[in-house]
Amino acid sequence: xxxxxxxxxxxxxxxxxxxxxxxxxxxxxxxxxxxxxxxxxxxxxxxxxxxxxxxxxxxxxxxxxxxxxxxxxxxxxxxxxxxxxxxxxxxxxxxxxxxxxxxxxxxxxxxxxxxxxxxxxxxxxxxxxxxxxxxxxxxxxxxxxxxxxxxxxxxxxxxxxxxxxxxxxxxxxxxxxxxxxxxxxxxxxxxxxxxxxxxxxxxxxxxxxxxxxxxxxxxxxxxxxxxxxxxxxxxxxxxxxxxxxxxxxxxxxxxxxxxxxxxxxxxxxxxxxxxxxxxxxxxxxxxxxxxxxxxxxxxxxxxxxxxx
Amino acid sequence: xxxxxxxxxxxxxxxxxxxxxxxxxxxxxxxxxxxxxxxxxxxxxxxxxxxxxxxxxxxxxxxxxxxxxxxxxxxxxxxxxxxxxxxxxxxxxxxxxxxxxxxxxxxxxxxxxxxxxxxxxxxxxxxxxxxxxxxxxxxxxxxxxxxxxxxxxxxxxxxxxxxxxxxxxxxxxxxxxxxxxxxxxxxxxxxxxxxxxxxxxxxxxxxxxxxxxxxxxxxxxxxxxxxxxxxxxxxxxxxxxxxxxxxxxxxxxxxxxxxxxxxxxxxxxxxxxxxxxxxxxxxxxxxxxxxxxxxxxxxxxxxxxxxx
Numbered sequence: 001x002x003x004x005x006x007x008x009x010x011x012x013x014x015x016x017x018x019x020x021x022x023x024x025x026x027x028x029x030x031x032x033x034x035x036x037x038x039x040x041x042x043x044x045x046x047x048x049x050x051x052x053x054x055x056x057x058x059x060x061x062x063x064x065x066x067x068x069x070x071x072x073x074x075x076x077x078x079x080x081x082x083x084x085x086x087x088x089x090x091x092x093x094x095x096x097x098x099x100x101x102x103x104x105x106x107x108x109x110x111x112x113x114x115x116x117x118x119x120x121x122x123x124x125x126x127x128x129x130x131x132x133x134x135x136x137x138x139x140x141x142x143x144x145x146x147x148x149x150x151x152x153x154x155x156x157x158x159x160x161x162x163x164x165x166x167x168x169x170x171x172x173x174x175x176x177x178x179x180x181x182x183x184x185x186x187x188x189x190x191x192x193x194x195x196x197x198x199x200x201x202x203x204x205x206x207x208x209x210x211x212x213x214x215x216x217x218x219x220x221x222x223x224x225x226x227x228x229x230x231x232x233x234x235x236x237x238x239x240x241x242x243x244x245x246x247x248x249x250x251x252x253x254x255x256x257x258x259x260x261x262x263x264x265x266x267x268x269x270x271x272x273x274x275x276x277x278x279x280x281x282x283x284x285x286x287x288x289x290x291x292x293x294x295x296x297x298x299x300x301x302x303x304x305x306x307x308x
Numbered sequence: 309x310x311x312x313x314x315x316x317x318x319x320x321x322x323x324x325x326x327x328x329x330x331x332x333x334x335x336x337x338x339x340x341x342x343x344x345x346x347x348x349x350x351x352x353x354x355x356x357x358x359x360x361x362x363x364x365x366x367x368x369x370x371x372x373x374x375x376x377x378x379x380x381x382x383x384x385x386x387x388x389x390x391x392x393x394x395x396x397x398x399x400x401x402x403x404x405x406x407x408x409x410x411x412x413x414x415x416x417x418x419x420x421x422x423x424x425x426x427x428x429x430x431x432x433x434x435x436x437x438x439x440x441x442x443x444x445x446x447x448x449x450x451x452x453x454x455x456x457x458x459x460x461x462x463x464x465x466x467x468x469x470x471x472x473x474x475x476x477x478x479x480x481x482x483x484x485x486x487x488x489x490x491x492x493x494x495x496x497x498x499x500x501x502x503x504x505x506x507x508x509x510x511x512x513x514x515x516x517x518x519x520x521x522x523x524x525x526x527x528x529x530x531x532x533x534x535x536x537x538x539x540x541x542x543x544x545x546x547x548x549x550x551x552x553x554x555x556x557x558x559x560x561x562x563x564x565x566x567x568x569x570x571x572x573x574x575x576x577x578x579x580x581x582x583x584x585x586x587x588x589x590x591x592x593x594x595x596x597x598x599x600x601x602x603x604x605x606x607x608x609x610x611x612x613x614x615x616x
Contacts, residue, residue, distance in 0.1 A: 075585065084585075133465040147550065149462045149469070156457065156552020157441040160586050163549040168542060168581045178583060234476060238546050241471040242455065244464020273476045275486060277383065277392075278468050 001064040006054050006107075007298030008047055008070045009114065012036065012088030015043065017050035019057055019065070020299045024125045028057050029295065040083075040091030044100065051105060068101060068109040069302030071117030071294055078159040081111045110301050115162055116153055117297030118251065118289075119146025124300040126288035127249045135245045136287070137164055137236065140252035142177065143185040149243055153304075164239055165189070169231045187231035190254050196224045211257045225257075229265045236266070236284075237273025244278050251287030259286075309372040314362050314415075315606030316355055316378045317422065320344065320396030323351065325358035327365055327373070328607045332433045336365045337603070348391075348399030352408065359413060376409060376417040377610030379425030379602055386467040389419045418609050423470055424461055425605030426559065426597075427454025432608040434596035435557045443553045444595070445472055445544065448560035450485065451493040455551055461612075462551075472547055473497070477539045495539035498562050504532045519565045533565075537573045544574070544592075545581025552586050559595030567594075 004027065009016040013036060018029040030053065034046050051068065058065050074092065075084040081098020101109045112120075119136040122128045128136070132151040138144045143165030147154040154161045165185035166178055173182025174192070186192055190207040197205035197213075200220050213221035236248055250263065263284050271279045289296050312335065317324040321344060326337040338361065342354050359376065366373050382400065383392040389406020409417045420428075427444040430436045436444070440459040446452045451473030455462040462469045473493035474486055481490025482500070494500055498515040505513030505521075508528050521529035544556055558570065571592050579587045597604050 149457060149464065150460060152458060152460070154457045154462070154551060156586075157554035158552055158585065160552040160583070161457070161550060163552075163583055163586065166549050166583050167546045171542070171580075180580065234479070235546075238475045238543075239550055241474050242469060242547055242550060243462050244466055244468040244471075246465035272479075272488065275468070275471055275474050277466065278464075278471065 001062050003066045004058060004063045005299060005302035006051055006065055006068045007295055007302055008051065008068065009117070009294035009298045010043065010047065010070060010072045011294065012073055012086070015046050015050065016295045017047070017054060018295050018299060019054040019063070022303050024296065024299055024303075027061070027063070028054060030054070036089050039089060040086070040095055043089060043092070044095070044097075047101070048104060051101070055105065065107055067302040068105070068107050069117070069298045069300070070097060070101070070109065070111040071114040071298040071301060072097070072111060073114050076111050076113045076159060078110075078112050078116075078155055081109065083111070112301055113159070114294055114297065115144035115146050116155070116159070117301045118144070118293045119148060119162070119297070120153060120300035120304050121289055121293055121297030122249050122251065122287050123148050124304065125296050126293075127285050128247060131247045133243070133245045134247045134249060135164075135236065135239050135243070136249045136251060137232075137255075138252040138287075138293075139189060139232075139250060139254035141189060141191050143189045147239075147243060147245070154243075164235055167235045167238065169234045184231055184235040188228040188254075190252070193224060193228050193254065196227070197221070200224065207254060211261060214261055215258055225261050226265065229262060230269060233266055233269035234273050237270050237279075240270070240274045240278050240282060245282065247283040247285060249285055249287050251289070251293060255287055256290070309370050311374045312366060312371045313607060313610035314359055314373055314376045315603055315610055316359065316376065317425070317602035317606045318351060318355065318378060318380045319422075319602065320381055320394070323354050323358065324603045325355070325362060326603050326607060327362040327371075330611050332604060332607055332611070335369070335371075336362060338362070344397050347397055348394070348403055351397060351400070352403070352405075355409070356412060359409070363413065373415055375610040376413070376415050377425070377606045377608070378405060378409070378417065378419040379422040379606040379609060380405070380419060381422050384419050384421045384467060386420050386424070386463055389417065391419070420609055421467070422602055422605065423452035423454050424463070424467070425609045426452070426601045427456060427470065427605070428461060428608035428612050429597055429601055429605030430557050430559065430595050431456050432612065433604050434601075435593050436555060439555045441551065441553045442555045442557060443472075443544065443547050443551065444557045444559060445540075445563075446560040446595075446601075447497060447558060447562035449497060449499050451497045455547075455553070457551055472543055475543045475546065477542045492539055492543040496536040496562075498560070501532060501536050501562065504535070505529070508532065515562060519569060522569055523566055533569050534573065537570060538577060541574055541577035542581050545578050545587075548578070548582045548586050548590060553590065555591040555593060557593055557595050559597070559601060563595055564598070
């Protein structure tokens with residue numbers, strides 16, 4: 001029987017699951033909405049139902065599911081496979097997700113946070129293919145990230161590595177969602193760009209509109225974007241000095257901004273914040289997986305860990 | 309025959325070599341002064357002479373030398389074993405040190421920069437024993453560093469990782485030796501502390517004296533140290549968000565400063581620059597190898613790489 005894997009991407013209100021080959025081809029994909037008020041219990045039930053469904057699909061095609069990878073929207077103790085907590089849904093605190101899934105399905109399971117999974121996804125199937133030293137920065141509502149170094153995901157002591165979004169850029173900057181001041185996330189996330197647009201234009205504005213206006217040469221919008229890019233250069237430059245990546249991959253909604261507003265000025269600014277030998281030849285590219293990053297990351301997780 | 313290794317620590321004007329067991333016990337140690345004006349040629353001759361001498365010593369005791377590790381004072385292409393350059397001695401540009409040594413002695417040889425070697429040394433024999441996620445920061449005249457993540461040294465694309473000394477802390481800060489502004493090294497190295505002492509006291513001063521005065525409660529000196537510690541907290545906090553280490557090891561001359569002037573305020577400041585979950589339980593300790601860091605690092609390099 002051919003060997004396949006199952007990936008599960010657990011978001012705040014949306015869970016996606018897929019049966020896939022070990023080269024990342026999706027055989028069947030399912031998506032369900034879950035209700036926040038149903039908490040971890042409702043979320044876990046939904047995961048089980050989808051996995052059960054995909055296992056039946058595999059059986060039908062005489063495929064052997066050798067691993068399950070779960071990308072979770074919140075910090076996870078990777079070694080023990082236990083969720084620390086969800087920022088969006090109650091009841092996930094210390095939930096032993098790996099053990100519960102392995103008990104039910106008897107298949108080796110790996111649980112990680114979605115930023116790590118996303119990093120593995122871009123590395124295996126996206127803009128990081130074949131690059132063993134890379135930095136992935138996901139710039140959406142918030143900013144998350146992950147690091148591949150020497151062909152391995154950098155996890156750190158408690159699997160909390162990659163938090164470039166909470167690097168302090170300006171100690172006197174705006175207050176961040178984490179409660180501290182001047183984090184990258186508070187200066188360059190979609191939310192931060194929207195906040196500045198709202199403030200400086202005097203009406204509610206999202207980051208997409210600020211980018212649109214900047215693209216139309218509006219000076220105020222251009223200034224807002226320039227400040228966000230400067231903060232990104234500061235943080236990415238620091239990371240480049242610390243672990244000397246060959247490629248930086250920008251994902252998330254903001255990562256899809258026009259090159260001349262994001263990637264080009266970022267490249268121009270990096271030498272200000274990075275040693276010349278580390279910035280020389282450093283590539284900055286867009287992520288490739290887009291909307292599929294979550295599920296492809298979960299599939300990558302199942303595959304990668306089995307190869308370790 | 310018992311298996312042993314040779315370590316060589318190549319500094320600007322001083323080269324140290326040692327025959328050692330694989331648990332790091334030194335059997336014989338040699339130190340020679342080399343002249344800068346003799347360039348790489350003179351330095352390489354000195355290395356060969358010492359290695360030859362130590363090989364004869366090994367033979368006398370019926371010991372089998374299975375590896376040579378060289379810690380070099382400048383950037384090195386680790387994979388190819390080629391020195392990029394020395395900041396102090398001419399003629400080292402693109403010198404194939406590993407190939408030349410292997411050709412002469414027929415023993416597997418590994419060449420790395422001294423910051424990486426020092427990190428491996430503290431990890432194997434010093435303050436980092438048994439800790440698989442650590443950050444080593446050497447605060448001497450300059451500031452170097454290294455990262456162990458998941459039990460491996462983080463090297464990066466071109467073996468240039470670990471350059472925490474050139475992380476920008478204050479974009480408007482003093483000019484650094486690297487030519488950029490406000491690097492950690494320009495704010496918290498021994499040289500930077502001495503420079504501030506000289507400026508604010510109006511007479512030539514070294515960092516040691518600034519620490520002494522601060523220890524005697526001198527307000528100006530205390531302020532200088534506090535500013536340096538704030539810069540260290542900023543940079544170490546950023547690294548902790550990125551790598552989530554369990555332990556931070558402070559080495560070099562400044563690392564030996566009294567705990568109440570360095571480690572204690574650093575611990576108190578870190579939560580300002582690090583996510584609570586990453587700073588919680590994070591240990592900050594002094595390096596243990598002191599003056600022997602260089603040679604123990606070279607020995608560690610020979611041992612570690614053989615175990616990989």
